[in-house]
Amino acid sequence: MFSNSFPDRDAMAAMTADMLLEVRAVNFRPADPYTLTSGLASPVYIDCRALISYPQVRDTLMDFAVATLLRDVGFQAFDAVAGGETAGIPFAAWIAQKMGLPMQYVRKKPKGFGRDARIEGRLHDDQRVLLVEDLTTDGGSKVRFAEAIREAGAVCDHTVVVFFYDIFPGTRDAMASHGLTLHALATWRDVLAAARRRESFDAGTLAEVEAFLAEPLAWSGRNGGATEILSGQKAGGMDGS
Template sequence: MPDIDLPARIHAACHLTGEFVLRSGRTATEYFDKYQFEADPRLLDEVAAGMAALVPPDTEVLAGLEMGGIAVVVALARHAGLPCAFVRKAAKPYGTRRLAEGAAVSGRRVLLVEDVVTSGGQLVLSAADLRALGADITDALCVIDREEGGREALAAESITLSALLTRSSFAAL
């Protein structure tokens, strides 16, 4: 569980208001600019420390989604003591041509790691891709759940979403 000041500090660092188009295509009047807490080494370390307590005990690999999930997964790996994989939206057409770089995922219990979840769309797509590579995925973990259907979309794919913080965490701020 994060310390009581962490939600306020994350909110102050990354909460924006205005009109924003989200990855899902939805328009929102508030936005969590996750790169603001990911770019602050002290704040990111505190986020990762809080998330470490939420990692399921049978996890073998932490898989961070391109791009925002990469900084989070590296910081989390330091606290959880687990190897990590870096998951692309699509395999690159050169070099290794891999979808997932870093730790092997085949035959291993993999925890998906994301920064902010809205609809859960990219997590669902990446889970399917990793499962096709032989990963065992039953859980996902994010820093902020916007509480806009992501948890339900993942549940439909037999994936449980846990979050360090939710939109509701910021309600009183």
């Protein structure tokens, strides 16, 4: 079903971008930039949490996510689905339902009482677990969640997100060096292309966004933000929301 009935990768990216714009999850504000926790000044911000309020949109995006995984990883590649606390939990639940798989979720840190667990739900040794989140910037939190799953005795080689910033070189390679392959439905460049096609923002705003995507640190510096990302800091300030 999924392998033959869904659009190709580029079409799914374009449709994902359209849906993000339609539900106003995308925010472009070059005149009054957002300051991320890393200190980076950014004209762009995305709120994937907004998707949970739009059943038709979220259902279509979860179909896209499953189709992407079946195409790129395989039909029998996973035994369970885990969501990252907190934004990844609803998306993991919907994907687990569609794939007919058990679900867990991963805490950012042990809860500090009772079993002091980081993994909630039944996790079995050698279970092949798909990690689900809403978005990623530098991939740091995805690696930490995957390591928690592995420490609990399971296998975690893949993570899927709705949105990948894709503005800092080497993110995919850095995640791969930790044994984690990233799958994403859309990036800022897909959203920028859709915004142009739909004329969602004026030309000046789109030009500033394009300048940021081309050189985020330089753009940040020109707009009062950080000009470098310190080692160990989250590049986007929102990874693992």
